[in-house]
Amino acid sequence: MTISEPLSLKNKASNIGFIFFGLIGILPFVAAFVYALLYSFGLVGAANSGFTTEFWISTWQSGAFIKSLVYSTVVAGTSIFISVSIALWLTLKFRKELEHPILAFAMYLPLAIPGIVAAFFTFQLLAKAGFFSRIAYAFGWITEARQFPDLVNDPYAIGIIATFISIVTPFLLLLFLNVYKNERVDELAQLSQSLGANKQQTVWRVSLPVVLNKTWTLIGLYFIFLLGAYEVPLILGQESPQMLSVLIIREIKQYDLSRLSEGYVVAVIYTVIVTTAAVLLFSRKNDVKHEG
Amino acid sequence: MDFKLIILCLLFWSCGDQNKTVEKDPLLDSWEEVTKASEGTTVHFMMWQGSPVVNEYINNYVIPTLKKEHNIDLQIVSGQGPEIVQMVMGEKEAGVKNSQIDIVWINGETFFQLKKIEGLWGPFVQKLPNATYINFDDPHISIDFQQSIEGMESPWGMSQFALIYDSLEVPNPPRNLEALEQYIKAKPGTFTISNDFSGMSLLKSFLAELSGSPNGLDGPFDAEKYEVLSKKLWEYINRNKKYFWKEGVTFPKEHSKMDQMFASGELSISFGFSEGAIEEKVNRGLYPKSTRAYAWENGTVLNSNYIGIVHNAPNKAGALQVINFLISPEAQLTKADPNGMDANPVLDLQKLPEAWRKKFEELPKRKYGAELSELSKNAIQEPAPEYMIKLYDDFRTFVIEK
Known part of the structure; x- marks a missing residue:
């Protein structure tokens, strides 16, 4: 009796935890998804009149979703690739210097800046009437604001990518520095060198694989996060193509109420893609763990 | 057991309607009864809060005066066009009987959308004592986007769309499409069209000019006419967009961005409602003192903005009282002060x-x-x-995405 009581208490506590997780974490998500699905088929919505597949067909035919998906993937992928490269380079090259208290503090600082603020900073710096444009004018490199190159709302998403990099890199840098320390990569590197590996071999075959192997799930999640980013592309992006979240909100807020459902179609497809990607990411991670 | 109770409570709370006020139809009451019923109540007003002068007028004049003269608490909730429609639609879909909002500040396209989903309550305008000062024979007041208002929304202000320019930089601004073409070729990169309500209003002026007359777009929507005119319009814009801002590769999402670019000198022509809304911006030092406003030769849109009562407003008596106050000579006079909100009164001075x-x-x-x-x-x-809905879609399809 005295032994089973704490056990049942523990079970009860874990059950309550699970139910709360379901209520707060899963139920609203599933409910929202089902609602969006019903909306996309015209089954709910004050301006809809019943089941139809026309919104799915028109969304597919317009091509806006595919364009937006490709654009978002390229922007998020480029941002993650550059951020990972910079963070890895800094970790491998300057990890000792980065332990300095002032630098360590400076690394945390960008993490406290929300995306929307970072986007405004970028706009203030890179716009044609922004800080750098004014400097260029003061030095006589340009004579009019309009001569300054297009760095925000531009076709190559330079402003968006620059902002993403400034948000993601500090986070990845902290992550890599911790992994480097916890996995004792320094000692492994020394060992490999004592076994005859040169500096390059040590970096490419020991340090990088160890750090990346421990962090790729998080890098993948960050990629998904950037794929669905809203404020930064809203402020710094152009009108076409637009990143996925911006496209979804545009469709849902359009003037033609009879076509609001197209926004829900995009939201449903996007949710399915992202959820599948996240599940695959975690199941593969678990497989790796299991095999290990 | 306790846990089940919590879940049950949560379910009841989420399904229940929090505001249980049941009210008889104030349209059947005398104005004295409306006044009595509205005293000591709260009215929720969803409105656009993007202008400091509008906010100042509401916060420092309307709210305290309503409290003092009618003992009504006016609570402002931020939201405009699409947010209002989303809110009303959401509540309708969820079967909410008592809305979180009583009155909304709207214009034509929101009126059209709200009418489509039966989101407005009324007709109530003739019930308002101060409505006698409004000239409902004026088509710019009684017809909103070619739809008769039928007492379902009360006019609150009137304004005309205008183009603005810096008279020192552009002594002779373009007033028709031909002159605009010459102008942007001479000064490339200084003109653009925002992909929003204001931008579409400019396109309406262009479309009307292409129709050959200021009345060319009057009457119900004519699909055939639109096809012919819009084809000419997209051809005109695409032919010239390489001289637009950013060579026409992209367009500003919002008009407020154009204001900033006009202020910084990136654009030399901008536009907006409230006759270009330049008074306040010059006074604040945002625009140069040489800024001037003008109308397109063939005409720019002149319209009214309105206040409506949502179909499930919990405090209809209070809503009537607030709207009656907003169209009172006293409130309209304060609103018209050029050093304040600088809004044209909707009242007929002769009345x-x-x-x-x-x-x-x-x-x-x-x-x-x-x-x-x-x-x-x-x-x-x-x-x-x-026209607006089609222009939005087609501007994206035939210009932005081309």
């Missing part, structure tokens, strides 16, 4: 008592902006809402 008429006539004139009476010589009516 006002002598003393009030004098006060309106003695108001100081604008220093920089054009007077509505001057601009309205070149005015067109708001075309039917379908």
